[in-house]
Amino acid sequence: MRKEDENKFGQLMSTIAAHYKSELSVLIIDMYWESLKQYTYEEVRDATFTHLKDVEKGQFMPKIADLIGIIQTSKGTDSKTAWLEVMNEIRRVGSYSAPNVPERSLEAIRRIGGWRNICAM
Numbered sequence: 001m002r003k004e005d006e007n008k009f010g011q012l013m014s015t016i017a018a019h020y021k022s023e024l025s026v027l028i029i030d031m032y033w034e035s036l037k038q039y040t041y042e043e044v045r046d047a048t049f050t051h052l053k054d055v056e057k058g059q060f061m062p063k064i065a066d067l068i069g070i071i072q073t074s075k076g077t078d079s080k081t082a083w084l085e086v087m088n089e090i091r092r093v094g095s096y097s098a099p100n101v102p103e104r105s106l107e108a109i110r111r112i113g114g115w116r117n118i119c120a121m
Helices: 003-019 026-036 041-053 064-093 103-112 115-120
Strands: none
Touching: 003 026, 003 041, 026 064, 041 064, 064 103, 064 115, 103 115
């Protein structure tokens, strides 16, 4: 998530807590933020709604690990598609031009060391 998602995320967490009749302190919301900020807001929101609809686990407030598990499970085929997009961009533009890939893929590329490092692999 990006810094500008922080308010939306706080509202989401407060709404979920109200649904479960729980109270979340600022420290707890910060703990969720720090643990989940590597994902997009949309991924976290979607994982939260998936958790809500789960017949067994959805009876309780989602733990951080619940949300991460849902996100990682949903990324199974998405990550393969994203890697294929990156490979196609390597062939298309090479290391001296900017790739045209989704923001999530760009963030992963930055974490690995940048576009030139990916192309050199």
